[in-house]
Amino acid sequence: MTDFSEILQIVGLSILVSGTSTLIGSVVGVPLGVLVALRKFRGRNFVRTVAFTFYGFPPVLAGLLVFLILSRGGPLGFLGFLFTPIGMILAQSVIVMPIVMGITISAMMMVEKRLHDTSLALGANERQWRTTALHDARVGVFTAVMVGFGRAISEVGTVLIVGGNIRGQTRVLTTAIVLEISQAHYVEATIFGIILFVIAFAVFAFLQRLQAKGVV
Amino acid sequence: MPREPLPWPSFVTVWRAAFVLSALLIAAGMAVSIDLQPRSFIVLATTTSARDSGLLDYLIPYFQSDTAIGVRYTAVGTGQALDLGRRGDADVVLVHAPSAELAFMAAGQGLCRSPVMMNQFVVVGPNQSDPAGILGLTNATIAFERIRTTHSLFISRGDNSGTNIIEKTIWSWVGYTPSTTNDTWYKESGQGMAATLDIASQLVAYTLSDDGTFLVHSANLELRIDVQHDPTLRNFYSVIPVNASVHPSIFVTGALRFAKWLTSATGQSLIGNYTAGGVRPFQPDGQDLCP
Amino acid sequence: MSAAPLSLQGIHKSFGAKQVLRGLDAEVQAGEIFSIVGPSGAGKTTALRLLDLLDSPDAGRITFHGKSYPIRSPESLAQRRRMALVMQNPTVFRATAFENVAYGLWLRGVPDAELRGRVFAGLDFVGLLEAAKDPAEKLSGGEQQRIAFARAAVLNPEILLLDEFTANLDPFNVRLLEQSILRYRHETGCTVVIVTHNLFQAKRLADRVALLLDGQFVEVAPATDFFDHPARAETRAFLSGEMAY
Numbered sequence: 242m243t244d245f246s247e248i249l250q251i252v253g254l255s256i257l258v259s260g261t262s263t264l265i266g267s268v269v270g271v272p273l274g275v276l277v278a279l280r281k282f283r284g285r286n287f288v289r290t291v292a293f294t295f296y297g298f299p300p301v302l303a304g305l306l307v308f309l310i311l312s313r314g315g316p317l318g319f320l321g322f323l324f325t326p327i328g329m330i331l332a333q334s335v336i337v338m339p340i341v342m343g344i345t346i347s348a349m350m351m352v353e354k355r356l357h358d359t360s361l362a363l364g365a366n367e368r369q370w371r372t373t374a375l376h377d378a379r380v381g382v383f384t385a386v387m388v389g390f391g392r393a394i395s396e397v398g399t400v401l402i403v404g405g406n407i408r409g410q411t412r413v414l415t416t417a418i419v420l421e422i423s424q425a426h427y428v429e430a431t432i433f434g435i436i437l438f439v440i441a442f443a444v445f446a447f448l449q450r451l452q453a454k455g456v457v
Numbered sequence: 458m459p460r461e462p463l464p465w466p467s468f469v470t471v472w473r474a475a476f477v478l479s480a481l482l483i484a485a486g487m488a489v490s491i492d493l494q495p496r497s498f499i500v501l502a503t504t505t506s507a508r509d510s511g512l513l514d515y516l517i518p519y520f521q522s523d524t525a526i527g528v529r530y531t532a533v534g535t536g537q538a539l540d541l542g543r544r545g546d547a548d549v550v551l552v553h554a555p556s557a558e559l560a561f562m563a564a565g566q567g568l569c570r571s572p573v574m575m576n577q578f579v580v581v582g583p584n585q586s587d588p589a590g591i592l593g594l595t596n597a598t599i600a601f602e603r604i605r606t607t608h609s610l611f612i613s614r615g616d617n618s619g620t621n622i623i624e625k626t627i628w629s630w631v632g633y634t635p636s637t638t639n640d641t642w643y644k645e646s647g648q649g650m651a652a653t654l655d656i657a658s659q660l661v662a663y664t665l666s667d668d669g670t671f672l673v674h675s676a677n678l679e680l681r682i683d684v685q686h687d688p689t690l691r692n693f694y695s696v697i698p699v700n701a702s703v704h705p706s707i708f709v710t711g712a713l714r715f716a717k718w719l720t721s722a723t724g725q726s727l728i729g730n731y732t733a734g735g736v737r738p739f740q741p742d743g744q745d746l747c748p
Numbered sequence: 749m750s751a752a753p754l755s756l757q758g759i760h761k762s763f764g765a766k767q768v769l770r771g772l773d774a775e776v777q778a779g780e781i782f783s784i785v786g787p788s789g790a791g792k793t794t795a796l797r798l799l800d801l802l803d804s805p806d807a808g809r810i811t812f813h814g815k816s817y818p819i820r821s822p823e824s825l826a827q828r829r830r831m832a833l834v835m836q837n838p839t840v841f842r843a844t845a846f847e848n849v850a851y852g853l854w855l856r857g858v859p860d861a862e863l864r865g866r867v868f869a870g871l872d873f874v875g876l877l878e879a880a881k882d883p884a885e886k887l888s889g890g891e892q893q894r895i896a897f898a899r900a901a902v903l904n905p906e907i908l909l910l911d912e913f914t915a916n917l918d919p920f921n922v923r924l925l926e927q928s929i930l931r932y933r934h935e936t937g938c939t940v941v942i943v944t945h946n947l948f949q950a951k952r953l954a955d956r957v958a959l960l961l962d963g964q965f966v967e968v969a970p971a972t973d974f975f976d977h978p979a980r981a982e983t984r985a986f987l988s989g990e991m992a993y
Contacts, residue, residue, distance in 0.1 A: 265482075268475050271472070314544040318706075325489075327489070361802055363832060364829035369463055369464060375468065377841055379468070406531060423649035424509055461855070462857040464855060
């Protein structure tokens, strides 16, 4: 049923969708996390609690909400993003962002309070301090990004609902596995599962090497 | 006031690079996905059994080469397929739920409704034994009654799918509603047809299936068809192009071409010739009722 | 109005119900090493934080050459950048020794070429030039504190504030750091305020000593007078070791 070129296409789309959504989720989530962790503002604790709650937000539910929004009948229907890769990317970004933000907040909150005094004492203003704190917490923040990617590449509900699992267009590894299982093709499903695992492993191994080398 | 320099500038550079890369990827994604007119493909919403029979993957390449229109189909439950049509997310719908279809048409959501083909539901049971003695029957109600009285193992879909609803209808004709709590011989899989067939095969049990899916998988199953050609178990498929009034983005021309192609001589003969598991599950029953 | 580089007038500070400082008065002269001693919890660190404009007093004024700076104003940032504070227990950033020492210069936008020169000079000053590329966290406690000192010294601050900064260090590093301060003050003429609970250290380094007791400066005197002929009974009690600290 699926030939090699089709498998390649599925793998490529998986990496593209999950990679891009991790990127977007991090670009938004990390600065937000830094601000929430470091800046005092009214309702800060509330925002923090909400961010942590969204960790456990079920991806299927996010998929449903994005579906309703991107549907032709919905507010952003005119974009025509339903059943397309960009729709899947946007939907996964919605899931990844709170995860990256939440773990970033935790990492930033672990930065020693005395570092703040040191930093100010050496002449930093608040903005410079935020960059300093972020730099000091970078291992934790990097972990946040990795966890975000792990969630994106392994989730199935969102991409299934928003993408539609269309052959050649919006089928990724996880939705392909679901399809094979529903047709009792357990061998094919397992093969896709192994490929997914290998990809995740390769990505994390690479990122860990970057960490060890002190790039991050 | 000039901006204060930041310590560890490399960190900020990484963020900026990530931001630019994100923007590029989003732009590329949008460029690929944004609705280009004229569209070169239709979005078809259909059911899992239509997909699982393998018929669509067989037909679509023929359609595409005949018309140069692509078909992107998503297989969901009957209810959701019609809902996608109602929302305008699908250009054309192919389902087999006559009462729901009529409601769809009555609400003005379908442009036209053409019958396409029919297959049937069959009662399948173990290859090597027949504890309920139903082999060769052509009446599913009698078969179900015998399964009940002999307490023979029966696997239900248990998922409110079209097949599950038919199964419940037959039980209502028998006058008895089995439940997993009261009847140890009655099990629910909660899964799709192929998985349910697999379970029936493993547990040496009976189940109800559409013949298309069964035939596609029969080689891997220790099951055989016990009850077929029951007139009440015929399963009628219709194709419904969505009404343009539902949403301006509907690709009406493409949807109509698809509907007409399915009911054309070419489409109908392909449907009739489609073979799965050595048998032809679909009987062409098409009629072009579209303008 | 005093034109001394650093002047405290009637400083009061409480945290909640606890009143820590109850009226500090002192004047630090240009180029002197002014040591604050006293029991733990007397408010020495609080005083130093107020001096570095990290916090503001509930009452009283701190003036620098006669000017005072409200804590959130841009002028206070500028004044903070003319001072430097080294804290007890090294707080180094997760970066190389070089990057740590360069931190303050980065913040001020010092151009690269000049920055490199000053950082290497600073590392050399504390004897850690070979460790420039090493991650600061991998250094020993004493080495980290030397980095912290270099980090403050390269900024050429007008006022150097040191908060028990040789506490918990081995004798070798203590001696090295004390010599660095003396050398630094000799070479640059900067004003140094050093908080310490080590009386011997105060004796070795200070020009003048102030005893902080119950939130007030009980006695402020030149070092020799303070140790050899203390004027106040409390000072004598403190020096004799009767007071546990």
